Amino acid sequence: MALSCLLRVSLLGFGLVGLAGAHARTLLERDGATSTKKPSVLILGGGVAGVIAARTLHEQGIDNFQIVEARGELGGRLTSHTFGAPGKEVVVEAGANWVQGTQTGDGPENPIWTLVQKHGLKTQFNDWFGSITTYDFDGFNNYTDVFDDSGNNYTTLTVAAGARVDKQLVDTTARTGYQLIDAKLRTPQAMASEYYQFDWEYAQTPEESSWIASSWGNNFTYDTDMGGFSDDNQMSLDQRGFKFFIQAEAAEFLQPDQVVYNATVKTISYSSHGVEVTLTNGTALAADYVLCTFSLGVLQNDDVAFEPALPDWKQEAIQSMTMATYTKIFLQFDENFWFDTQMALYADKERGRYPVWQSMDVVNFFPGSGIVFVTVTGDFSERIEALPDSQVQHEVLEVLQAMFPNTTLPTPRAFWFPRWHSDPLFRGSYSNWPASFFSEHHENLRAAVADRLWFAGEATSFKYFGFLHGAYFEGLEVAGAMAQCIQGGGCAASELQHVEEVKNAHPYQIVM
Numbered sequence: 067m068a069l070s071c072l073l074r075v076s077l078l079g080f081g082l083v084g085l086a087g088a089h090a091r092t093l094l095e096r097d098g099a100t101s102t103k104k105p106s107v108l109i110l111g112g113g114v115a116g117v118i119a120a121r122t123l124h125e126q127g128i129d130n131f132q133i134v135e136a137r138g139e140l141g142g143r144l145t146s147h148t149f150g151a152p153g154k155e156v157v158v159e160a161g162a163n164w165v166q167g168t169q170t171g172d173g174p175e176n177p178i179w180t181l182v183q184k185h186g187l188k189t190q191f192n193d194w195f196g197s198i199t200t201y202d203f204d205g206f207n208n209y210t211d212v213f214d215d216s217g218n219n220y221t222t223l224t225v226a227a228g229a230r231v232d233k234q235l236v237d238t239t240a241r242t243g244y245q246l247i248d249a250k251l252r253t254p255q256a257m258a259s260e261y262y263q264f265d266w267e268y269a270q271t272p273e274e275s276s277w278i279a280s281s282w283g284n285n286f287t288y289d290t291d292m293g294g295f296s297d298d299n300q301m302s303l304d305q306r307g308f309k310f311f312i313q314a315e316a317a318e319f320l321q322p323d324q325v326v327y328n329a330t331v332k333t334i335s336y337s338s339h340g341v342e343v344t345l346t347n348g349t350a351l352a353a354d355y356v357l358c359t360f361s362l363g364v365l366q367n368d369d370v371a372f373e374p375a376l377p378d379w380k381q382e383a384i385q386s387m388t389m390a391t392y393t394k395i396f397l398q399f400d401e402n403f404w405f406d407t408q409m410a411l412y413a414d415k416e417r418g419r420y421p422v423w424q425s426m427d428v429v430n431f432f433p434g435s436g437i438v439f440v441t442v443t444g445d446f447s448e449r450i451e452a453l454p455d456s457q458v459q460h461e462v463l464e465v466l467q468a469m470f471p472n473t474t475l476p477t478p479r480a481f482w483f484p485r486w487h488s489d490p491l492f493r494g495s496y497s498n499w500p501a502s503f504f505s506e507h508h509e510n511l512r513a514a515v516a517d518r519l520w521f522a523g524e525a526t527s528f529k530y531f532g533f534l535h536g537a538y539f540e541g542l543e544v545a546g547a548m549a550q551c552i553q554g555g556g557c558a559a560s561e562l563q564h565v566e567e568v569k570n571a572h573p574y575q576i577v578m
């Protein structure tokens with residue numbers, strides 16, 4: 067669609083903005099008053115980044131924006147699901163479930179934790195490392211010594227990554243790192259323990275992950291010596307859904323006409339004069355600026371077309387980061403026959419085969435619910451998404467039978483898992499930083515194009531990629547830079563400039 071199409075009729079009159087320049091004037095304001103039109107902004111996507119970007123613009127006095135969201139609610143990957151047999155339903159989280167890192171003393175507070183407390187969500191400390199039972203293919207097997215060693219290895223891995231940064235050494239994969247710190251044990255029990263430390267967080271293997279970025283991904287969130295929040299993980303059990311905190315936050319400032327639901331973007335046309343967004347239903351929205359908060363997976367999969375095509379430096383950045391997949395598979399039984407701890411680890415001969423289990427049927431969670439779930443990640447997630455539910459259920463029950471060889475397994479009353487990788491609105495769960503993704507790629511992933519097309523979301527966060535708080539900080543910072551640009555304070559925010567070509571790996575610059 068050509069950018070020369072002027073004055074498209076659009077939803078709520080928002081698009082009655084000519085594409086004549088940054089400060090195009092029209093006679094229509096949101097409140098219907100006749101006045102000079104202020105520059106308009108389309109915020110594409112109503113997840114955490116989109117909502118916080120909207121709040122930031124509002125706080126900067128820019129209210130001529132509209133969030134365009136494909137789903138019928140705000141929250142994005144904060145997606146809840148009512149699970150269970152009739153009469154025994156519980157709201158569980160298909161997507162994000164934990165506030166990862168809260169606050170230590172009066173140190174920095176995770177902004178997600180701030181909002182969760184502000185809006186009164188029900189959460190519970192989840193004891194990932196102190197409340198765990200270990201199993202393998204022969205049933206119960208106490209290998210907590212191996213498990214503890216694996217925790218120590220992980221700490222050594224992150225410390226060694228820090229030493230590489232100090233010496234300005236290049237990055238490698240986390241697998242290389244494990245090898246170099248002499249964490250080479252390859253028993254199924256050691257592999258499962260390593261999986262719990264690594265893959266369960268990054269949703270990919272050490273082979274697929276940057277040694278340095280995975281280490282700072284851990285430290286900036288959990289390690290108070292690195293400015294992290296705390297090592298606590300608070301699990302949302304709120305029956306309004308974990309999404310409630312962001313929806314309640316949005317309700318404090320968002321006017322009904324500032325969000326369009328059930329509106330799927332098909333094309334984004336941009337030039338140095340403005341933007342035009344076309345929805346799948348044919349509606350066109352025009353604006354002066356656009357902030358795209360779609361997931362990295364959506365950008366990678368051409369679910370949305372850019373006109374003109376994004377510049378090479380942007381495309382290379384998008385394709386060089388990885389969209390990983392993390393899948394929780396929920397089962398409900400009439401009664402609990404499994405472990406008493408919150409967590410369990412299963413070591414299969416195949417690494418990553420239904421390894422991490424969590425019981426919801428424990429005190430302080432959902433006692434009596436009969437619910438347990440198992441998590442898989444990465445390629446294994448993609449594999450099971452292609453299978454029918456019945457086959458996945460069969461495989462999961464095989465593993466449960468291996469864990470409990472003396473139990474006659476009952477038939478589950480309910481079974482469900484989300485397919486994040488196949489979902490065209492997400493194409494995965496969250497981003498992961500591979501060893502071949504350089505700092506300049508990151509700058510380019512984050513950089514604005516033609517000062518009109520801006521990008522934010524968990525994947526653009528240097529310190530917190532993958533996390534809810536990464537999406538939060540990116541919504542805040544990128545919308546802050548946009549506001550400066552819109553209000554005439556300069557559009558060339560240095561941190562949002564691009565590098566034309568990424569030529570050579572050179573050591574990382576760590577920004578504290």
Ligand SMILES: Cc1cc2nc3c(=O)[nH]c(=O)nc-3n(C[C@H](O)[C@H](O)[C@H](O)COP(=O)(O)OP(=O)(O)OC[C@H]3O[C@@H](n4cnc5c(N)ncnc54)[C@H](O)[C@@H]3O)c2cc1C
Pocket residue numbers: 110111112113114115116134135136137141142143144160161162163164165166329330331332359360361364369370392393394486490491492494495496522523524525532533534535536537
């Ligand atoms: C299974 C899973 C577990 C996770 N666990 C945790 C956790 O415990 N803790 C944590 O901190 N983080 C966790 N995360 C990561 C966290 O959910 C994300 O980092 C965060 O929600 C991303 O927010 P965002 O605003 O960047 O993107 P999104 O939430 O993806 O928002 C983008 C929005 O764009 C919309 N959209 C996409 N395509 C279109 C289109 N064509 N037209 C219109 N709208 C469109 C989507 O519907 C979505 O609402 C998890 C994620 C998943 C999936």
